[in-house]
Amino acid sequence: MPIVSTSPIAEFLGRAGTIASIATLDEQGAPHAVPSPFLSLDPQGRLVHLELLETSTSHRNLLRSIWFNRPVSITLTNSDREVLVITGKPHKAHVSGPLFSDYYRLVRSRLEDADLAAVWLIEPQQTRDETYAKRKSQEEALHPFHLHLDRLAVTEDEQ
Amino acid sequence: MPLASTKTHRQSAVEETIARYPDVPRFVIIKTDVQRRGVFYTDEALGLLDERLHQTTGTHIFGARDGRIAARPESLLLRDGSSIITTPTPLEENPYVVDLLDGQPWLFDAGEPVEEVDYWPAPAFYAKTSRSGVPMKNIVSARPQRLNIFPYRYCTFWNNGKGCSFCDIVEQLKKGGKELQIPARLDPVEVGEVVQEALREPGRFSSVFLTSGSIVGGKQPFDDEVDYYIDILKEVGKNFRTAKYPSQLIGTAFTKEQLQRLHGETGLTSYTSDIEVLDEELFNQYCPGKAEWIGYQEWKRRLVDAVEVFGPGRVNTGLVAGIELAGPRGIASEDEALQRTLAEAEDLARQGVSTVFIVWSPRPHTPLGQYKNASLDYYIRLTRGLHALRIKYRLPIDHDSYRNCGNHPDSDLSRLLPLWEE
Numbered sequence: 001m002p003i004v005s006t007s008p009i010a011e012f013l014g015r016a017g018t019i020a021s022i023a024t025l026d027e028q029g030a031p032h033a034v035p036s037p038f039l040s041l042d043p044q045g046r047l048v049h050l051e052l053l054e055t056s057t058s059h060r061n062l063l064r065s066i067w068f069n070r071p072v073s074i075t076l077t078n079s080d081r082e083v084l085v086i087t088g089k090p091h092k093a094h095v096s097g098p099l100f101s102d103y104y105r106l107v108r109s110r111l112e113d114a115d116l117a118a119v120w121l122i123e124p125q126q127t128r129d130e131t132y133a134k135r136k137s138q139e140e141a142l143h144p145f146h147l148h149l150d151r152l153a154v155t156e157d158e159q
Numbered sequence: 160m161p162l163a164s165t166k167t168h169r170q171s172a173v174e175e176t177i178a179r180y181p182d183v184p185r186f187v188i189i190k191t192d193v194q195r196r197g198v199f200y201t202d203e204a205l206g207l208l209d210e211r212l213h214q215t216t217g218t219h220i221f222g223a224r225d226g227r228i229a230a231r232p233e234s235l236l237l238r239d240g241s242s243i244i245t246t247p248t249p250l251e252e253n254p255y256v257v258d259l260l261d262g263q264p265w266l267f268d269a270g271e272p273v274e275e276v277d278y279w280p281a282p283a284f285y286a287k288t289s290r291s292g293v294p295m296k297n298i299v300s301a302r303p304q305r306l307n308i309f310p311y312r313y314c315t316f317w318n319n320g321k322g323c324s325f326c327d328i329v330e331q332l333k334k335g336g337k338e339l340q341i342p343a344r345l346d347p348v349e350v351g352e353v354v355q356e357a358l359r360e361p362g363r364f365s366s367v368f369l370t371s372g373s374i375v376g377g378k379q380p381f382d383d384e385v386d387y388y389i390d391i392l393k394e395v396g397k398n399f400r401t402a403k404y405p406s407q408l409i410g411t412a413f414t415k416e417q418l419q420r421l422h423g424e425t426g427l428t429s430y431t432s433d434i435e436v437l438d439e440e441l442f443n444q445y446c447p448g449k450a451e452w453i454g455y456q457e458w459k460r461r462l463v464d465a466v467e468v469f470g471p472g473r474v475n476t477g478l479v480a481g482i483e484l485a486g487p488r489g490i491a492s493e494d495e496a497l498q499r500t501l502a503e504a505e506d507l508a509r510q511g512v513s514t515v516f517i518v519w520s521p522r523p524h525t526p527l528g529q530y531k532n533a534s535l536d537y538y539i540r541l542t543r544g545l546h547a548l549r550i551k552y553r554l555p556i557d558h559d560s561y562r563n564c565g566n567h568p569d570s571d572l573s574r575l576l577p578l579w580e581e
Contacts, residue, residue, distance in 0.1 A: 027575075054562070055578055055581075060574070060575055063239060063574055063575065064575065066186075066238065066239050067184035067185065067186060067187075067239065068184065091238065092238040092239075092275075093238065093239055093240035094240070095236075095240040095303060095304060095562070096236070096279075096280055096303035096304055096363065097236075097277070097280035097303075098280065100362060101360070101361065101362050101363065104361055104362030105361055105362070108361070108362075116362060118240055
């Protein structure tokens with residue numbers, strides 16, 4: 001089961017216009033990020049990511065993740081410039097059965113003649129609010145030595 | 160009390176093995192060991208079994224390790240989407256135990272939970288009956304992503320007592336015929352109709368698979384077997400818009416002319432002919448019918464011919480791995496068996512023929528049934544060796560993969576083969 005609260009994820013995914021992407025690691029450890037247009041949260045608090053192609057890089061990387069215990073990262077963004085980054089662990093790949101069939105029908109109802117290779121369930125391990133405005137305030141409060149001084153300098157208008 | 164929790168705590172042997180092979184996925188090692196040792200279902204695990212939702216044992220061409228026909232899960236799915244094709248095994252043979260943990264089936268070893276599993280889901284057509292009144296699952300059966308057709312549940316090598324020493328097809332036929340009313344020989348038209356019904360379930364099946372016992376009869380030896388496959392594949396093919404459809408035939412080693420007929424007259428897209436053991440002397444010993452009618456070297460030559468017909472990456476052979484070590488005539492050491500097997504597999508691979516293995520599961524009522532299969536280490540090393548040959552000779556194995564078969568630890572590993580064509 002997820003080890004973090006999934007309510008921020010649910011809230012984010014509940015808003016219209018949310019865009020999701022998933023980043024996975026290849027054999028050399030290079031990241032590979034692609035959109036995850038069908039991403040959702042299941043009742044157990046796991047992220048549901050659909051892989052349409054058996055030989056896609058992300059599907060193979062997800063397999064590598066579940067085989068060798070490597071993390072994946074999912075990023076959610078919206079039109080209000082809010083960003084949520086979720087680190088997760090692939091839990092299960094459904095390739096057959098009722099859950100798979102439901103998503104197969106969903107995919108085919110939205111994409112012409114599409115196929116579905118697997119329904120990946122990903123357990124969120126950590127969430128980070130990477131919304132720029134929030135991170136900026138935090139950075140300025142906690143790490144004042146990282147500022148450029150011109151931002152603090154008295155401007156000509158203020159002289 | 161569930162059986163799984165009654166044992167004392169100790170480190171699982173499989174976990175120790177997993178730690179020694181960090182390059183081999185944990186799932187592949189667990190699958191291999193479960194296939195090696197079999198499974199025992201607790202009453203609690205069987206209580207979860209629902210024939211409306213899950214596939215149950217009984218439809219397969221081969222029998223169970225405990226010799227019983229009863230409603231047990233047909234096989235298991237692991238979390239990585241791969242299958243464990245395994246058989247119920249008596250407790251005294253030290254199988255894995257399938258028990259419930261928080262309502263979910265898990266594999267237990269020495270009382271400790273090892274891995275979560277799911278029972279194979281039942282396809283929708285399993286609930287239906289064919290026009291001749293036979294349950295459709297007794298005509299066409301299923302794996303998680305594959306349709307199985309076992310058109311002829313007898314092998315004529317047994318006519319003069321020369322069936323393979325590990326095989327219980329005839330024994331299973333007797334039981335299946337009596338207890339399950341499984342027809343010994345299927346009507347091709349009815350097979351086509353059941354496939355049509357199966358295809359009504361969206362997203363369920365990725366391939367059609369066909370195998371039967373060898374049929375030696377015909378103008379040329381095995382023409383009857385080829386003719387029968389062609390009849391069935393043609394009826395199955397009527398259900399598809401395309402001339403070819405993802406499919407695999409495991410048949411006898413046919414002549415090139417027979418292979419060309421199979422390829423040219425049907426939608427068949429891949430061909431497998433199981434040599435069973437990659438050693439001529441053991442082949443003669445354990446597969447006397449195959450040796451009598453075709454012979455070891457000719458079997459290999461016909462596999463190579465098949466690559467010309469079906470194309471590279473579409474032809475392979477299967478091993479019943481472990482029989483090469485069994486009994487007094489078996490190879491004395493696992494190191495030597497591995498070296499000799501992989502050398503022969505390489506001879507085939509360099510000519511375009513891939514080799515896969517199944518873990519030999521000793522069945523009662525077979526001449527080799529009294530012996531044990533090989534060590535887990537042996538199977539892992541064989542998995543790695545066969546996978547390495549596919550990389551070296553650039554041999555894809557899509558037609559016998561985790562999706563289209565699920566019974567080969569080595570082709571599970573090939574899920575991450577390089578994509579040479581891209």
